[in-house]
Amino acid sequence: MQYELFHSHRTPIAQRIPLEQGDVSYYPDWLTTREADALYDQLLQDIQWRQDTIKLFGRWVKIPRLQAWYGEQHCHYGYSGLSLAPLPMPASLESIKRKCEKTAKAPFNCVLANWYRDGQDSMSFHADDEPELGERPVIASVTFGQSRPFDFKHKLSSEKHRVLLQHGSLLVMAGDTQTYYNHGVNKSARHMASRINLTFRYIQKI
Numbered sequence: 001m002q003y004e005l006f007h008s009h010r011t012p013i014a015q016r017i018p019l020e021q022g023d024v025s026y027y028p029d030w031l032t033t034r035e036a037d038a039l040y041d042q043l044l045q046d047i048q049w050r051q052d053t054i055k056l057f058g059r060w061v062k063i064p065r066l067q068a069w070y071g072e073q074h075c076h077y078g079y080s081g082l083s084l085a086p087l088p089m090p091a092s093l094e095s096i097k098r099k100c101e102k103t104a105k106a107p108f109n110c111v112l113a114n115w116y117r118d119g120q121d122s123m124s125f126h127a128d129d130e131p132e133l134g135e136r137p138v139i140a141s142v143t144f145g146q147s148r149p150f151d152f153k154h155k156l157s158s159e160k161h162r163v164l165l166q167h168g169s170l171l172v173m174a175g176d177t178q179t180y181y182n183h184g185v186n187k188s189a190r191h192m193a194s195r196i197n198l199t200f201r202y203i204q205k206i
C-alpha cells in the first residue's frame with residue numbers, strides 16, 4: 001500500500017536559475033517545514049548510510065560524506081573504483097520520488113542519498129553525465145536540514161552561479177545543464193549542522 005506523507009497539494013512556485021546554457025528550476029518551498037522536518041528524521045532512520053572509499057590518484061580515500069544508493073535492480077552506480085548495487089526504495093523514498101515526478105514531469109527510478117554530517121563534508125565539482133543517464137537527463141535534487149550553497153560552474157567559460165539550497169526545497173536540472181556545467185557543494189569553515197540530499201535520476205534499461 002502507498003502511504004501519503006504530503007498534506008498540501010498546492011502547485012509549487014518555481015524560480016528559474018539564470019544559466020546561459022542550462023535549464024534549472026528551483027522550488028524553495030517545495031515541502032512545508034512540517035513535512036520536511038518529519039522526512040528528515042525518517043530518512044536518517046530509513047536509509048542504510050555508508051561511508052565509501054574511492055581510488056584517487058592511486059590511493060584509497062574515504063569520501064567526505066555518507067551515502068546510499070536505491071533503485072530498480074538494473075540501476076548500477078559507480079565511479080573511481082566504487083561500485084554500488086541498488087537497494088529497494090523504502091516507502092519514504094518512493095513517496096518523495098512520486099512527488100518529484102509530478103513536479104519535474106519526468107520519471108525517476110533511482111536515487112543517490114547523500115548525508116553531509118557537518119561543514120567538512122562536501123561533494124566536489126562534477127556533472128551527472130554518465131552515459132546510462134541518457135542525453136539531457138532530468139535530475140531532481142531534494143534538500144533536508146542545513147542550507148548549503150550549491151555552485152554551478154560552466155565547463156568552458158567563467159560563468160558561475162550559486163544557489164542556497166534550503167530545507168524542503170527541490171532543484172530540477174534538465175536540458176543541457178549536465179553538458180555545459182559542473183556542480184558541487186563546497187566545504188565550509190563555518191559551523192554547519194547536518195544536511196540530507198536526495199538526487200533522483202532515471203537510468204535506462206539496456
Ligand SMILES: O=C(O)CCC(=O)C(=O)O
Nearest residue numbers: 112114128150185197199
Ligand atoms: O548535495 C547536493 O546538493 C548535490 C548532490 C549531487 O550533485 C549528486 O548527488 O550528484
Ligand SMILES: [Fe+2]
Nearest residue numbers: 126127128183
Ligand atoms: Fe550531481
